[in-house]
Amino acid sequence: MNAGDTAWVLVSAALVMLMTPGLAFFYGGMVRAKSVLNMLMMSFISLAVVTVLWVLYGYSLAFGNDLGGGLLGGLDFTGLKGTVGGLFGTAPADPNAPWVDGHQIPHLVFLVFQLMFAIITAALISGAIADRAKFWAWTIFIAVWATIVYFPVAHWVFNFDGATGTDFVGGWIANKLGALDFAGGTAVHINAGAAALALVLVLGKRKGWPREPMRPHNLPFVLLGAGLLWFGWYGFNAGSALSAGDLAGVAFVTTTAATAAAVLGWLIVEQIRDGKPTTLGAASGAVAGLVAITPAAGFVSPLGALAIGLIAGAVCALSVSLKYKLGYDDSLDVVGVHLVGGLIGTVAIGFFATTSVNPAGKEGLFYGGGLGLLGKQVIAAAAVMAYSFVLTLIIAFIIQKTIGFRVSAEAEATGIDEAEHAESGYEFSSLRGGGVTGKTADANAQKVSANAGKEG
Template identity: 55%
Template sequence: MPHGIDPAATAWLLASTALVLLMTPGLAIFYGGMVRTTGVLNMIMMSFISIPLVTVAWLLLGYTLAFSNDAGDGIIGNLAHFGMAGIDPSTTHGTVPEILFATFQLTFAIITAALVSGAIADRAKFAAWMVFVPVWAILVYSVVAHWVWGPGGWLHDLGVLDYAGGLVVEIVSGASALALALVLGPRIGFKSEAMRPHNLPFVLLGVGLLWFGWFGFNAGSALAANGTASAIFLNTLVAGCLGMLGWLVVEQARDGHATTFGAASGVVAGLVAITPSCGTVNTLGALVVGLAAGMICSFAVGWKFKFGYDDSLDVVGVHFVGGIIGVLLIGLLAAKVMTAGPQGLFFGGGLAQLGKQALAVIVVAGYAFIVSYVLGKLVDRLIGFRVSAEDETSGIDFAQHAETAYSEGVHGHLPRRPGQLGHHPILGEHARAEERS
């Protein structure tokens, strides 16, 4: 074994990497359950296609831009590891192989891209999404990752705390999602039609997979199998639990019902908020973070109706708002026992850390929104980002993939236009049999 590699830390990071990768299929099931029957496959595919697209972008440019030594002014890394040059099983990052650290960070980039897709459900061209994702991963994700986590990154050197991705994952995905929602515009029927989740068991199954993977997401970021990872593991559990309870309390008081959809959303809100703070707050702090996120995000998901942006699956209301809550609460609740240094206002640390966290929120959100909006507009101008009104109305699954999730379609028949299925090797025969009958 190469000198300096800790076998226990390496084993834990291998497991954590697998857990985080599982989160993207979990997200696909979660998102797939939240859309209507005519958009299930497209929604799932937008998550799954993010895996190879981001992987290629990350190996070529993303990792070196994010985690190589700073190229100047704390803005971006250098090209020392272009195409993963100079990284082999013997090179290390701390006490783990650098090739494993790069893979672990890759799984973060993948799910961040997949999260964005929830805001444009039911109306985005699949080809346009495939063009958007790898460019976005380099121009937005890798840049912010360097600012916050990279050696010499300016927010890192400023002392901003983001343990596992409140800024890099949650706020970046939420701000980017808002930008794309504005580029594409609202769905047909937004505000006038009920667009309920078609499969709540899917939603809960997806949340279960996400919660399971989130332990690798947060505790794996310790890069060690030690007491810190154990504390983070518990914080992740506590915040998810309190997020669920907080959301359900609001639902019961406001609507008279505690719903399964609310329970799932509350778990995600709590997990989102604890992501940046999992390594900086104690267990009591995790309770506060999860409860605050569950309650506030339960109101935030309704803002889209007030302000008119169609964030289809509430990426803004949960991930953007939840990420802000988690990042800002570090400035209040950071405990020295976890940070080994910086403390929040409530622990005698003054307002300095809160100011740094607030600055980071503004800068990261602004950068991600602007670049994503410009990139979305550029893709829209070049190839068109939104499907036609006819395809959106008849069903994006069939229009984009020539498939449907359910053989009976929506109203007891396949949603197709004449002749569309004729040459499909499987569905064509189904259509011809249907026509004969």
């Protein structure tokens, strides 16, 4: 066991865990005042549900010995049996696997690091259906979705042959196809973005959208959340090196470069299109850059990262308006940022990857590698997108037709926080010395939301 690597991956796991509360603030600030608590809770419940499933069987389905075809892990690690005292990467069968001799870490450290990826992937989807989903229906959805969609896809992408057992076989994308995904462009962002698109098609549009303005009620929350996401993302990307060495440093630098470039790309589009750069645009651009560099962080140079970030920031800024043209109500632009950004980053590896950065990678088109790697990246992205979209559509449809997924029209109009949680994010009565309740409080909430939107 390498103590330094172990410490780094443990810290990285904690950083990735922080991303889920950061996401809660990012999404929470973007909704109206009457929906902020529900939005926060949709992220926090993912921490609880996915963790329990991961311990019971999720880790085993993702990283157990393949059952056949590289599609799903077995039940080798149910209840996390056999993981205490073991090392991750003890018998690497693939010379291109992301670990090397002398850099083994405890099995438990690796599995808890991967747990944090599973948690935030489910939470990411919630932004697409803000303001209109029943809390317990959402809770059931993420439990089923994680089981049927995320755990298998994580097996495809992250489970390398021989990593968790001498004779263990991993997933088809990582081993048979040979596509590159350093930290989760396919398994996390394309997966969550495709699921978000399917979910909004089942739940339908918010009441009054797009006629009524539904602007962010708290832009400082949005910037706080974006800052926490950026900070935590260093664990997400640099931690995926699974060692405290040069590759972690590369991923740290490329993550920073791409994110900064994406902020500029998004703001330039806003300036040209709308005449003003916005704080919401800066925060959204940062997230778009983080999303796009995730699969490429350990395979591209800093200059390649700048190019990927700039492209992602500009293209995602343009993509978020597609929902108005195509008529799907993606409340907080999960499709426009995570699906589009994930596709950009995954496919960009086929152009910008270079073995001068990571000998375990491959040469992209711009470095003389031909079209081979690019084709593999496209296949991986398309496979995950199609699988996630179709399975999510089925899961959401069943929930909608059985227990109901969407809140009542009255609850949506008066406020989902009160209807689902019997709470409100802000005590409006205290603003006037008491006595302001019911419809008056709701009206005040609408005013706060409208004023925040104007300021934004």
